[in-house]
Amino acid sequence: MNRPLFFFIFLLLLPGLLLPTVFATGFTAEQIMERVDQTLSAAQDQEMRVKLVITDAKGNISQREMVMMQKGNDRRMVKFLAPPEQRGIAFLSLPGGLNYLYLPAYRQTRRIASHVRNQKFAGTDFTYEDMEARKYSVDWEAKLLGEEDGLYCLELIPKAKTNTDYGRLVVEVKADIFFPVKIEFFDKGNKPHKVMVQDKLEQINGYWVAREAEMKDLQAGTSSQMFFTEVKFDSGLADEIFTERYLAR
Amino acid sequence: MSKLAAQIIRKSRLVIVLVALITLFMGFSLRSLKINPDVLSYFPKNDPEIKLFKYLGEEYGGNSLAMIVLATEDIFNRETIATVHELTNRLRLDPGVAYVTSLTNTLDIRSDEYGFEIGRLVNEGNLPREPEELAKLKAYTLSKEMFRGNLVAEDATATLIICRLQNGEDQVETCRRLQEIVAEIGPVEEIYYGGIPFMILDLHHMITADLKILIPMVSLIIILFLYLAFQKWEGVFLPLLSVVISLIWTLGIMSLLQIELSIVSNVIPVVLIAVGSAYSIHVFSKFTEVDTEQRPFPARVHGLATAMQEVGTPVFLAALTTIAGFLSFIFGSYLVMIREFGIFAALGVLFALITAFTLVPAVFALKKGGSAPTDTTYKKGKTENTGLTSRLCTALERLVITRPKTILWVSILLTLIGLAGIPQISRRVDLIEYFQPQSLIRQAETILQEKFGGSGLIQILVEGDIQDPAVLQEMEKMEAFLLAQDDVHRTQSLVSLLKELNDVMGEGRALPDTRGKVTNLWFLLEGEEIMGQLVNPSRTEAVIQAMMEGSLETKRVHELVTSINEYIAGVDSELVTFHQTGMPTIYRNLDQSIISSQFQSLTLAVLLVFIVMLYMLRSLAGGLRGLIPIGFTLVLIFGFMGLSKIPLDIATVLVAGVSIGIGIDYSIHFLGRYHRELTKNQSVKSAVQTTISTTGQAILVNLLTVAFGFVVLIFSQLVPLQRFGILVAVTMFSSGFGALLLLPSILLLSSTGLKLRPHRSLEKNKNASLDG
Known part of the structure; x- marks a missing residue:
């Protein structure tokens, strides 16, 4: 049940609500994170092409391409386009933890379980946890470390009930649009583990989105880049896309 | 010889000062002498099997397996599982560790009413605590071949944490840190450390302890015997001084050349103290033999010089044959550490000879000539x-x-x-032989052997198109062949993972029959930590791994290596090629090298000695x-x-x-x-x-x-x-x-x-x- 939550990544990485561009001052740490959560949670629907470039510790590069479609907050369909031998592999994620995988060579759909959070998603440096559509303001205790060059710098400590692999996060939020541009992940031994940077911010259909995201695993020496193209918001994706039947199409 | 001796005796003070200066310098550089007990590092770099072993170590996440065993009545209890979890997470953060595999992070493929899962055997976020959960986990774990006898003993009394150490890191230091981590967590279970890296750590401790204990002991014995023989303190002092100085010079030079002390060369101090004292004993006893009366200085110089000449040749030849004996290891030897032992033991003997010929006469000359007649010196006739x-x-x-x-x-x-x-005569080459029967590492090996089928890694490199089902089938056959061997257990490769996944996809526990299916399943495995240990990124190479019992008799090791190689020779090389490496191969090479070393060094030594005898007689x-x-x-x-x-x-x-x-x-x-x-x-x-x-x-x-x-x-x-x-x-x-x-x-x-x-x-x- 491994690969399941992977769709949630896009919530974190990609799209965002257009928020008042008023430069905000005087926010508390919690307020800032609530605004970030709002920014990141959902347009009506979204569709985009994603190119994944994965670099291993020795510098070997592998690439992958997929189409990602999302409706609301909890329905997602991902279809792989490349490399050729993986073309047609598809994932569907539905509300209630229902996740399905389609393997074209077997012409079979299998339900996959989904509770392993600290594993790498599709060979990238993103774990399922990183990709979850979690609400920062709910799971983390935020502390404002400073504000400089139009960036809020916050430290996030997991709340007691929060299930996470990390000991602490340091997040930089672009103050004018409440968009997180950099997250440093520290492990439970408080050693720097990973760094994620979101770049090429752009406004599409009024929503802020990063066209590039990179995650570096500082301990393993690997990195993963994601490039987002053909980004569309609110294009009215049909409900039938998010069905088991559509997986095999 | 007599001229030189006369010079030395005349300029005795200068000689003493010179020797003292060199000794001070060497003694100073001695401080950076290092110990490296890793046998593998002394294999010749061009040995194809060693090359392959190193290559696999570098490309596939290390092949030094440091194994930690937790043993208790039933490991499926709340505390033990939590301890394994904590250990796993702490150990893998160590910079010297490439991968950790344990019960709490091992990959598991399963399928139930909620769908199929490629995940962890144990949910790390929610470790089992309740008795029912634990009982369920136990039943499930023991039911699966992937875990039973691999990570958990069949009787559930022990579990294994395997740390793959990073190639190129200081493994002794890493192991020391791993033990510290374990000590910090302080498990209540019995802990055993096994596998080659921990053996090497223990060897390191033992060599250090040996040096501290053996050198004083052997010195004491020599003092005792010299005193018994000469019954004068000079007779004790001079030979001992000469040998200690030559030892300092030898180790000083090793240190200057950045040559580390190995499990063989650590014996050099003892060898030198025991062997090197002979030359000064002969010189000293000859001097006491002739220098019995008070004589004027020139006559005394002449007397001592003549004595030097008389004793000089046999002492010189004796040293020469000893040097020849040690040097014979240089040419015959396959292992670098044996060669190093030969070179530096020979050098030490040379230094002992030099000090016997310079320092001993110089110090002797400083004495007032002539011993008192009451002194019972060593050669005054038997009566x-x-x-x-x-x-x-x-x-x-x-x-x-x-x-x-x-x-x-x-x-x-x-x-x-x-x-x-x-x-x-039997032959043993395995490292475990270095340890006393009652030692902890032996106990660990026994447990590893009984519960987990051994600690000796066998690796087979597979070359071919790894996603080709035909290649995978050859790998499956290879694994079956390995498991059919008496002393081989616990094979691991892509094959079992693909079979499990194929089963989940509804086609039974068999290898996928088309390439498309293989690549589809591959997608699911990509990014899993274990893949880096099993296959290369371009999928042209894979590794099959198996474990061998750690202390096999050399004859059995030979048979095993040979039969695996015979099997490999019979495989269709158009499709796929296999190459064998790992501990049995290394042990076999070691054994062959020991035999040929023995033969060559014996022949050479006898020949050299014969030449010396011919020259002399x-x-x-x-x-x-x-x-x-x-x-x-x-x-x-x-x-x-x-x-x-x-x-x-x-x-x-x-x-x-x-x-x-x-x-x-x-x-x-x-x-x-x-x-x-x-x-x-x-x-x-x-x-x-x-x-x-x-x-x-x-x-x-x-x-x-x-x-x-x-x-x-x-x-x-x-x-x-x-x-x-x-x-x-x-x-x-x-x-x-x-x-x-x-x-x-x-x-x-x-x-x-x-x-x-x-x-x-x-x-x-x-x-x-x-x-x-």
Whole structure:
């Protein structure tokens, strides 16, 4: 049940609500994170092409391409386009933890379980946890470390009930649009583990989105880049896309 | 020689200052001497199997497996699972660790009503706590081949945490840190550390402890024997000083050249102290022999210089043969560490010789000339001497004169017994042999063997199109073949993962039958940590791994390697090729190298010694006869090894070379003196008598010193070194027997005695040449 939550990544990485561009001052740490959560949670629907470039510790590069479609907050369909031998592999994620995988060579759909959070998603440096559509303001205790060059710098400590692999996060939020541009992940031994940077911010259909995201695993020496193209918001994706039947199409 | 000696004696102060300066410098550089007990690092870099082993280590996440066993009544209890979880997470953060595999992070593929899952066996976010959960986990884990006998013992009394160590990191340091991490967490379970890296860590401890204990012990023994022999403190002080200085020089040079002390070369101090003292003993005893009266300075210088000349040649030749014995390891040896031992032991002997020829005369010259007549010095004739060794010599002398035939028969009998023992020599090369039976690491190996099928890694490199189902099928067959071997367990490769996934996809526990299916399943595995240990990124290579019992007899190791290689040779090489490496291959190479080392170094040493004998005796028959004691000794040692079940291993392989080097000295000294006595127109009988009572005594002192010096190695924590010590002691006694009893008996029994054409340097009276 491994690969399941992977769709949630896009919530974190990609799209965002257009928020008042008023430069905000005087926010508390919690307020800032609530605004970030709002920014990141959902347009009506979204569709985009994603190119994944994965670099291993020795510098070997592998690439992958997929189409990602999302409706609301909890329905997602991902279809792989490349490399050729993986073309047609598809994932569907539905509300209630229902996740399905389609393997074209077997012409079979299998339900996959989904509770392993600290594993790498599709060979990238993103774990399922990183990709979850979690609400920062709910799971983390935020502390404002400073504000400089139009960036809020916050430290996030997991709340007691929060299930996470990390000991602490340091997040930089672009103050004018409440968009997180950099997250440093520290492990439970408080050693720097990973760094994620979101770049090429752009406004599409009024929503802020990063066209590039990179995650570096500082301990393993690997990195993963994601490039987002053909980004569309609110294009009215049909409900039938998010069905088991559509997986095999 | 006499000119040089006279110079040294005249400029004694300068010599002493020079020696002191060099010693200070070397002593200073000594501080950076390092210990490296990793046997693998001493294999020649161009050995294809070692290359392959290193390659796999670098490309597939390390092949040094540090294994930590947690043992308790039933490991499926809340605390143990939590401990394994905590250990796993802490250990994998260590920079020296590439991967950790344990019960709490191992990959598991399962399928149930909620769908299929490629995940972890244990949910890390929600460790099982309740008895029902634990019982369920136990039943499930033990039901799966992937875990049973791999990560959990079949009886659930032990679980294994495997740390793959990063290639290129200091593994001794890493292991030390791993133990610290475990100690910090302080598990209540019994903890065992096994596998090669932990063995090497223990060897490191043991070598350090050995150096601290053995050097003082062997020094003490030598002091004791020297005092017993000479009954004067000078006689103790000078040889010991000479040998300590040569030791400092040798280790100082090793340190300057950044050569690390290995599990073999750590014996150099003991060898040098035991062997190197002989030269100064001979020089010193000769000096005390001649320097008995008060004489004016020039006459005294002349007297000492003459003594130096007399004793110089045999001492020089003796050192030369010892050096030859050690150097014989350079050419015959496959293992770098044996070569290093040869080079530096030889260098140490050279330094001991140099100090015996410079420092000893220089210090001696500083004394006021002439010893008091009451001093019982070592060569004042048997009647005056009441020392232990002199009484022994008298007994030996009587025995040789009255019973030469009996001695000969006894020797023949001993030789026959020795010959009978030789075929029974066994060979051991595995590292576990280094540890005492009661040691913790042995206990760990026993548990690893009983519960987890061993700790010796076998690796097969697969070359081919790994996503081709036909290639995968060949891999599956290869694994089945490995598992069919008696001492091989726990295979691991892509095959079992793909089979599990194929099962989940509804096509049964078999390999996928099309390439498309393989690549689809591959997608699910990509990014899993374990993939980096099983296949390369371009999918042209894969690794099959298996575990072998850690302490197999060498013969069995050979069979295993051979049968695997035979199997590999029968595989269709158009499709796929296999290459074998890992511990059995390494052990086999080690064993072959030990045998060929033994053969080559023996041949070379005997040859070198023969040349020295020829040079010294100027007679073919004499040279051959001079080899008799050494031949006798060799038969006796190897026979002893066979009969006492001491195997030929990395350390005992050195014994033959060392014994030739040291043992032949006795014959050289004996024949040298005998020859000089003979040229003084003595009869064979009286020449033999004089030789035994004079040189014989020096030989005896040396023999006892060396023998007991080496016996100290019994206190070594390293088993091969204990055996090495025992064997050298046996060697000393048998070459002493050869030189002091057998050789004179032969001389007496052969009608003419040993006909000698004297060598100029040995000749005191040129007119008295016997065969002239």
